[in-house]
Amino acid sequence: xxxxxxxxxxxxxxxxxxAVADNSVFVDPKGLFQTSIPREWVYQAQxxxxxxxxxxxxxxxxxxxxxxxxxxxxxxxxxxxYYALSHLxxxxxxxxxxxxxxxxxxxxxxxxxxxxxxxxKASSGHRQFELRVIALLGExxxxxxxxxxxxxxxxxxxxxxxVVLEEWRWLF
Amino acid sequence: xAVLITLLVLGxxxxxxxGGFMDQFERSVGAGAxxxxxxxxxxxxxxxxxxxxxxxxxxxxLVQATARxxxxxxxxxxxxxxxxNAFAVPGGFLFITRGLLRDLNGDPHKLAAxxxxxxxxxxxxxxxxxxxxxxxxxxxxxxxxxxxxxxNAEVVRVASATLLQLLRLGWGREAEYEADLLGQKxxxxxxxxPAGAVMLMDYLLSIESEEPSAGIFSTHPPSASRRARAxxxxxxxxxxxxxxxxxxxxxxxxxxxxxxxxxxxxxxxxFAVELRSGDNTTTNLVIHDTQLQEERMxxxxxxxxxxxxxxxxxxxxxxxxxxxxxxxxxxxxxxRVVHQWRQYPxxxxxxxxxxxxxxxxxxxxxxxxxxxLVVGYVPEQASVALYRGSHVLDVQWVEDGSGVVFNDGxxxxxxxxxxxxPVVVFNPVPRVVERRSLLSPTIERDGDxxxxxxxxxxxx
Numbered sequence: 001x002x003x004x005x006x007x008x009x010x011x012x013x014x015x016x017x018x019a020v021a022d023n024s025v026f027v028d029p030k031g032l033f034q035t036s037i038p039r040e041w042v043y044q045a046q047x048x049x050x051x052x053x054x055x056x057x058x059x060x061x062x063x064x065x066x067x068x069x070x071x072x073x074x075x076x077x078x079x080x081x082y083y084a085l086s087h088l089x090x091x092x093x094x095x096x097x098x099x100x101x102x103x104x105x106x107x108x109x110x111x112x113x114x115x116x117x118x119x120x121k122a123s124s125g126h127r128q129f130e131l132r133v134i135a136l137l138g139e140x141x142x143x144x145x146x147x148x149x150x151x152x153x154x155x156x157x158x159x160x161x162x163v164v165l166e167e168w169r170w171l172f
Numbered sequence: 173x174a175v176l177i178t179l180l181v182l183g184x185x186x187x188x189x190x191g192g193f194m195d196q197f198e199r200s201v202g203a204g205a206x207x208x209x210x211x212x213x214x215x216x217x218x219x220x221x222x223x224x225x226x227x228x229x230x231x232x233x234l235v236q237a238t239a240r241x242x243x244x245x246x247x248x249x250x251x252x253x254x255x256x257n258a259f260a261v262p263g264g265f266l267f268i269t270r271g272l273l274r275d276l277n278g279d280p281h282k283l284a285a286x287x288x289x290x291x292x293x294x295x296x297x298x299x300x301x302x303x304x305x306x307x308x309x310x311x312x313x314x315x316x317x318x319x320x321x322x323x324n325a326e327v328v329r330v331a332s333a334t335l336l337q338l339l340r341l342g343w344g345r346e347a348e349y350e351a352d353l354l355g356q357k358x359x360x361x362x363x364x365x366p367a368g369a370v371m372l373m374d375y376l377l378s379i380e381s382e383e384p385s386a387g388i389f390s391t392h393p394p395s396a397s398r399r400a401r402a403x404x405x406x407x408x409x410x411x412x413x414x415x416x417x418x419x420x421x422x423x424x425x426x427x428x429x430x431x432x433x434x435x436x437x438x439x440x441x442x443f444a445v446e447l448r449s450g451d452n453t454t455t456n457l458v459i460h461d462t463q464l465q466e467e468r469m470x471x472x473x474x475x476x477x478x479x480x481x482x483x484x485x486x487x488x489x490x491x492x493x494x495x496x497x498x499x500x501x502x503x504x505x506x507x508r509v510v511h512q513w514r515q516y517p518x519x520x521x522x523x524x525x526x527x528x529x530x531x532x533x534x535x536x537x538x539x540x541x542x543x544x545l546v547v548g549y550v551p552e553q554a555s556v557a558l559y560r561g562s563h564v565l566d567v568q569w570v571e572d573g574s575g576v577v578f579n580d581g582x583x584x585x586x587x588x589x590x591x592x593x594p595v596v597v598f599n600p601v602p603r604v605v606e607r608r609s610l611l612s613p614t615i616e617r618d619g620d621x622x623x624x625x626x627x628x629x630x631x632x
Contacts, residue, residue, distance in 0.1 A: 054605055065605045087601040092218040144602040
């Protein structure tokens with residue numbers, strides 16, 4: 001069953017779509033999904049790899065990144081997200097980690113997933129907020145989607161990136 | 173019981189001893205020394221969680237290859253020190269400094285050589301046996317008492333203090349050689365390349381040559397001697413040549429030809445190699461650049477007899493004939509010599525063949541009396557001689573890089589190498605990415621002069 005936070009989150013993001021989209025289509029290099037990215041967001045080749053795709057937004061700290069994770073043996077996305085978050089707030093994880101919302105169950109275009117929001121102290125000293133959505137795909141694969149920005153502009157970044165979830169398409 | 177304890181102390185604990193009192197005693201002695209050791213190296217260092225997952229995967233694979241894994245709960249601690257060091261204390265406590273970990277630069281095979289060596293010390297009980305020998309008869313009585321009373325803390329405290337003193341002196345040369353050998357075997361059994369031990373010694377030698385006072389692993393035998401032994405051992409991890417019947421040979425060779433096999437063209441398709449006849453009997457290296465639509469000569473008028481691009485296009489391996497010797501040189505994509513990699517006096521080199529991963533190069537060395545099949549690790553100095561005979565022809569790698577096929581003039585043979593497995597982290601923690609700032613120079617005006625200064629780099 002989908003819990004309220006995730007429903008509100010995805011509906012709110014979808015409702016915030018601009019009337020006329022000016023977006024680019026991004027196809028995951030591994031061929032698992034495609035989505036739309038606002039045109040002013042720039043792909044970062046130096047930080048991307050076969051499994052990781054990173055885009056910078058027009059602000060100072062905003063970015064969105066997608067990661068294909070494998071092998072993942074978890075069968076429940078919420079459990080996997082709990083596991084990941086426990087590492088992020090533990091030794092060698094993120095500085096001053098703080099949970100903001102979730103984790104909650106979520107659905108991403110028909111695939112069961114989980115979402116959570118958290119913040120941490122970034123290397124430049126400011127507080128960075130992240131919304132992370134994870135979907136389990138079977139065959140030991142998972143996809144992680146992360147919207148990231150500083151606190152002041154995080155809401156606006158989520159709104160700008162609503163199209164990412166709205167236009168999400170699985171390619172299998 | 174006294175006779176039994178005397179034998180154990182004087183002869184050392186047998187390496188295959190099962191769990192029980194002796195293992196608990198060993199564990200207690202090691203645990204007693206850990207706090208002071210950790211403190212003396214600046215405390216524990218929390219690796220970023222992603223690196224820690226990778227390190228744990230390497231470590232656990234090695235632990236699974238040990239004989240004592242069921243009685244010793246092996247652990248690995250990263251120490252907050254820039255010093256280059258790794259060590260183990262009895263009871264399965266392994267340590268590696270963040271400095272050494274950084275220098276190994278994510279190479280799992282060198283790391284496996286380091287950790288395999290340290291695990292071997294515990295497997296072979298070098299530490300605990302040294303402690304017991306040092307304490308001699310004093311501990312004999314106490315150990316006898318402890319047989320009935322495991323909570324006897326005093327004898328453990330004394331043994332731990334002795335251990336701390338002995339650690340500074342090391343376990344002795346023969347013990348180090350033993351640990352090298354078993355460590356190499358553990359690494360191979362865990363799916364790492366045993367050549368990592370040779371590469372590790374090359375790394376230590378390079379450190380020692382740059383900084384003779386570094387004293388890295390100063391309690392160990394000379395690195396050159398350890399390297400020679402590890403290199404000599406390497407051939408034992410390859411099979412003897414196995415004669416292939418016609419059907420098997422056809423299948424293996426057919427599979428091998430599936431990967432891009434024209435060594436004259438780089439994989440990107442820009443450079444094609446030609447060996448063009450020059451003056452007298454020499455052949456020169458001519459490159460056809462299909463992008464710029466021009467040809468150019470690399471290596472000047474050097475006499476080049478063979479050339480083969482690596483599968484990734486990173487290196488062009490060439491055989492250079494310098495008259496009295498021939499060598500394999502590695503060129504980059506600009507035609508620069510990045511390694512004069514191998515040199516063989518009074519020999520002819522041929523049959524350059526890259527493995528599918530571009531990490532190893534097979535070639536044949538013919539000194540006139542016999543031909544030798546050699547596999548070298550690129551760009552390292554490690555190599556292994558796999559076969560010597562009157563002829564070695566048609567060298568080719570098996571498709572998955574697990575072995576080399578060759579012909580001795582009448583039959584096909586297969587030599588299989590150590591089976592290596594990539595490091596796969598199960599249930600990886602999703603990465604956290606931060607934006608990288610572009611650094612802009614500062615503009616300073618000095619009269620009519622404008623000066624651009626370097627941006628200040630802040631290393632976290």
